[in-house]
Amino acid sequence: MMDKMKKELNGLKQTEIEDYEINSRTMFVEPVVYGSKIYSRVVEVEDEFLLPFKPLDLIKKSCNYYGVDYESRKRGTRQLIGYFRKLSIIIEPTYHIYFFPTVSPLKPECIWIAFEHVECYRRVAAQKTMITFRNKKSHILQVPVSTIEVQMLRTSLLKTKLMQRIESNGRKFFNKANGPQLINASESSLEYDAYSKDPK
Template sequence: MKLQIEEYEVNSCTMFLEPVNYGSKIYSQIFELEDEYISPFTPLELIKKSCNYFGVDYESRKKGTRQLIGYNRKIPIAIEPANRIYFFPTSSPTRHECIWIAHEHVENYRRIGPNQTLVIFRNKQSRIFQVPFSTIEGQMLRTALLKTKLMQRIEGNKKLIYPIQDRKPVTASESPHGYE
């Protein structure tokens, strides 16, 4: 039985968010490593709320991703890079059928049919998505590019803060003999 929850933030256990018709509304079916939930919010609303939860709004994440990887459509979102929480959409995020998949949890994927892709997750669960193989493959590559670019920036920034070359020894301005 799926538990219906009111509040939810995407986290390191979230594998994917899938839209589900619930009466006349679109809800989200949330798949975690060991649990499933139903949320009264759409997958895109949950992605936006999760970005906000981690301190950055969705539009800023989109803008940053565009600048880093140069793509404008179906772009992946770095919800929380420090914990490797990156999600990618399977179609335009504004479309009702858009599923959001966590890059970190995908172990493998393969073509099943013209518009069907089997995704095998790291916890050995699998799911057939009604999405072309080329879409999943492209989104996996875009998300990997985003992760790489962000890590390069983070690592490059550390080097700027902590320069290693031309270090001079530090000496005290007073004699240590007065303290004995």
Template sequence: MSKELTEEYIVNSCTRYIQPKEYGNKVFSLIGEVEEEVLSPVKPFNIIQKSCAFYGVDYEGRRKGTRLLIDYSRKLPIVIEPINNIYTFCSASPENPKCIWFFAEHIKDYRRVSTRETMVIFRNNQSQIFPVSYSTFNTQMLRTSYLQMKLMQRVEFNKEKLVFLLHGPRNLKASESSELYLNKKN
């Protein structure tokens, strides 16, 4: 994997993780994409905030929306951009300088390595060990899946409502002919 340096990084469909890296007394971001790693002098949390704004909603709005949908209050997963299925979750409090951000769409599997480490297997079959406990990673994956499900349920509900408003109630037909039942009444 090649490393590229950029100051203006926006999360996109290729982003797999954003991990803090210390350089002297400054925290940089090591961003794992599908084909390369990108290094940015911006902290991971700031990249998340900037990316939410880029897609039209501020981080706090996304956070409040998540809280309303799934009724949790700590280490909330965030929908950065729902149309392209960009959901992220944090390994610790977002303000924690050691917090790693993972992007659920790219995670194929994960396994316990030790009490404080988890191996993440990405969809492209690359794997990497991260300093995150398995239970924390698992909980965060479950919360993110729950958020995705709740959001999709709302989208589907609105689609059904729109179809009803545009076309009226659908005539449901039984798989059997109604003639069988009409003849039995006689």
């Protein structure tokens, strides 16, 4: 698999960028052999880059950039959905940046895929899946379709659970902030009605 990736580098624009964080345009990150090291091929909506980091290191670096370390993100995923292997990661919830790994992140062949960018997918071989992203571009990845399906479902559950927590906290805050004012407003209304009905 790594040999195949190494050959594919011939067609890749070999732009090395050291100061890069995963963002809302990033569609997937896959490992490639570059020289004697494993680098990251980052595919964005309209561009792609070769970065001098392993995919997992880039995921960790991006988590740190948005203010939360990778281990904390993993613990959060476990707490929200109860899974313990191949954990999806919330890199940045405000911009819906959720990524899932195709195998254990510790394995060198692990690919990270952006949940929000996946439009559809289909099996093309036993260990190959064609993913069509929302920009209508398709990429064949060395991953079984069953893995993509399970990881998409888990990441969807993670997003739903997180949004429920956020909305629940928002309602609590709104009720606390507006509760006393609503009571006062009701009292004022009652007083107004009492005065308006008083013949004096």
